[in-house]
Amino acid sequence: MQPYLCDPWTTADRFPDRPAVLVTDTQEAYSFRELTVRADALAEGLKRAGVPEGAIVSTDIPTGPRFFALVLAGLRYGYGVFPVGGHHFGTSTAATLLTDTAAAVHVTDGGRPLGPLPCPVLLDDELAARSEPAPASPESMDRPRAGYLIFATSGTTGEPQAVLRPRPPRPYKGVAVAERYGAGTDRGPHIMANPTYHLGTLGPALYALQAGSAVVVQRAWSPGNFVATVDRYEADSAMLSPDRLLELVEHGKAPEHRLRVVFHGGSACPPEVKRSAVDLLGPVLHEYYGTSRGTLTEISSDDWLRHPGSVGRPLPGIRIEIVRDGHTVPAGEVGEICVSLRGADRSSDEDRFMGTGDIGFVDSDGFLTVVGRADASGDPDQARLEHEIRLIPGVTDVAVVGGDLTCYVEVSKRRSADVTPGIRAAAQRLGLTLHGVVTGPTGSLPRTPSGKIARSSLGTARPADADTGPGR
Incomplete structure (x- = not known):
């Protein structure tokens, strides 16, 4: 099937009552019509609050309908949206992250104390209420350049760092829907079993939502709960971090409803664990590797079985070189993974090739294996x-x-x-x-x-x- 563009507003026009986002433990839910109306209202509210187009808007709203509405408002109407995990508030980390990104405003649902922040704080409900009278339809407005998402590093070895990304040069157009991602208006929901603010966990869910699939957010994790959720909603795709994929393997029970795609990534997955996951779920695992700047490689189960341990080949427009002691090394030799991003994804003042801090090698067929993270000295x-x-x-x-x-x-x-x-x-x-x-x-x-x-x-x-x- 050839890719085609889709976005939530198109889905809302065609299927207004189609479920868009649901949280399993609270039953909070929006249809596509409710989701896009909310996104339009939030964008108009930001404008009326004096937040200029192109500004960075941070948020701690938990992953769910209200969160995705704010993200879509940012993407369509030209704001940078920076999700900040709730566990960072009450410490100095949140204020540091917002200062480093020069966030213009922080949008919250009022669910937690935030402490002192370096920018104004607005409630999302109040923002949405500022949109009256209703904004003009997007078709009759001058379309701004698209917005974008900003992520913070995981902080596995120290304090999290915000990773700024360049703003796209063109208006928002949605996503190119591809068969291999298991999403679309003719597909079942995507299960977001890692409801965290991380590119690896949020990316597949946001893609599915833009393609027309519902997103079911599972906040209370257990392998049994995941299996039951897949069967209950007849889901077609899901994302599992390696630790949760392992828990599912050790649980030893797969959903009766077979998933079309199970995304995984974010850290190394032992080959024995992945083989067991393929045996349990079928050849539906789709692994990806990237940084907070974007996804760099992907690999299907079939390719992985031929190249066990690999995270795939570079996506179109991306180049990868393995460098050690300042020199590119040949296939099979270990060194730092350096990447050249697509032109639209890097700033004009950035070096063409950037170090990732990850260590790996490329085989003779161009498949990348990530060995691990370099220590502080780069060894x-x-x-x-x-x-x-x-x-x-x-x-x-x-x-x-x-x-x-x-x-x-x-x-x-x-x-x-x-x-x-x-x-x-x-x-x-x-x-x-x-x-x-x-x-x-x-x-x-x-x-x-x-x-x-x-x-x-x-x-x-x-x-x-x-x-x-x-x-x-």
């Missing part, structure tokens, strides 16, 4: 060790941290074998000395809201029932 050996440990049967996740190289490992609850000898052998092959190995069951390490291991917390945290000791 890839720590990331290479993590990669080797993920290949050990039974290991479901790992983080090697600290100057003295302490290894924190999660082990599948279905495995009884001791993984420590394999870990010690991997370190020896790379010429590294481990201070200690800490093992615990799957799900025992501290995580960020997006599902990544919170590395900055590992110095003071031990998994429950852990084994530890020098050289273990």
Whole structure:
């Protein structure tokens, strides 16, 4: 099927009562008509409040109908929308992020105390009420350049950082609907089982919504709840971070209603875990790799089975080079992953190739494998060790941290074998000395809201029932 453009306003015109966004535990819901009317009203409210086109609007509204209405208002009417996780408020992090992005206003639903912020705060309901009389229809208005989303890094190794993106040069047109993404007005809902403010979790949901699919937000996570939600709503797509994909694999039960696409990404997924997920769900996994600036690569289940461990080849318009000691290395050699973004996605003053801080290699067919994250000095050996440990049967996740190289490992609850000898052998092959190995069951390490291991917390945290000791 050839791609075609679609947007929520087109869906609202054709199917006004079609469900657009639903939250499972609160039953808060908007149809496409309600969603787009709300988005138009919020945009008009921002204009009447004196927020200029092109300004950055931050928000802490939880993922759901009101949140997506604000995002769509920003995309269509030319605002930068910066979602900031609620856990950052009450600390200095939120104010720092808003200062760094020069946010013009913060929009909230009033659900939490925010503390002092460096910009005015407006309630979304009050903004929507400012839109009377009703704004002119978009067709009769001069269309501004499209808005865009801004994301913060996960903060796995320190404080989160806002990553600014250039504003698109043309008006908002929606998305090109492609068969492989399992979304459209003829498709079932998308399950947003990681309802967090992260490109990897929000991106697939926003794409599905713009393509005409409903988005079902599952805030209370459990594998059983996910299976029941897919079956209840006859969903066609979902997004699962690697830790939740693993929990589903260990749960061992798939939905009776077969999903067309299961997106996953955000951190490395051990090959054993992914093979088990393909066995459980079918060849429907669609993995992606990127940064807070955008998605860089994608890979289908079929391609992954031919290139296990890979995250795919670059998307059109994107180039990837592997660099070590300032030089591009040939296929198969490990180095820093450097990327050249599409012209529309980078500023005129940016270098053509930018380092990602991730370590990896490209095979002879052009498929990228992400080994891990470089340490503070840029040394890839720590990331290479993590990669080797993920290949050990039974290991479901790992983080090697600290100057003295302490290894924190999660082990599948279905495995009884001791993984420590394999870990010690991997370190020896790379010429590294481990201070200690800490093992615990799957799900025992501290995580960020997006599902990544919170590395900055590992110095003071031990998994429950852990084994530890020098050289273990």
